């Protein structure tokens with residue numbers, strides 16, 4: 425007998441319990457994923473720029489100008505990145521899905537770095553080929569990848585919002601970090617609400633040593649006291665006054681994590697204009 429649809433859906437959202445001391449889940453063919461990302465982006469009118477090299481790979485930045493150039497209101501500028509940790513395959517897959525779906529709000533200009541550490545995916549590990557965690561190298565950059573990324577970022581305008589896509593193999597569900605110092609209307613609750621429909625939320629009161637509430641971590645960061653900046657610290661101090669780091673739970677099936685990141689990004693984009701006005 426066929427199981428009711430809602431039951432099958434719940435089963436597919438169950439925790440796998442196989443990721444202990446690191447990520448042991450599904451891996452991706454990053455060469456194929458990047459080929460698809462680039463061709464899909466080109467097909468939908470994005471321009472693509474190689475801002476650096478990592479081994480055989482080009483480090484890719486995609487850009488999509490606002491199609492409604494006649495709108496007198498300045499387009500909202502949104503920066504997205506994924507694939508800085510090579511053991512977090514949901515990020516580049518979510519990038520590909522978002523590009524394929526091509527559902528972007530009106531009057532939005534987008535910058536997208538879909539894979540900041542392709543070699544990490546070849547090796548299925550967090551770090552680059554030299555064992556460096558690129559997402560700790562944004563203050564006094566030592567790696568060629570982050571130096572190239574920073575040089576590219578410095579050439580771009582200020583962004584209204586940044587979204588960094590990640591995964592966490594230890595988490596019990598999806599969660600996110602919010603940086604919103606001014607503070608502007610928060611997008612966090614709307615993102616959690618949207619993700620909850622496709623992926624469990626981590627309801628722990630403490631995540632990665634920080635206070636968390638309903639899957640939202642609002643860390644009181646003091647970047648100048650920390651030597652090892654993640655990308656988000658550079659973005660919030662130099663490029664944007666609001667941003668989110670999305671963390672999908674790696675101990676769930678890969679499609680659930682991709683759905684979670686896509687839903688989180690979708691909610692942030694949909695809400696950004698309406699919540700801000």
Ligand SMILES: [Zn+2]
Nearest residue numbers: 509512590591
């Ligand atoms: Zn990560």
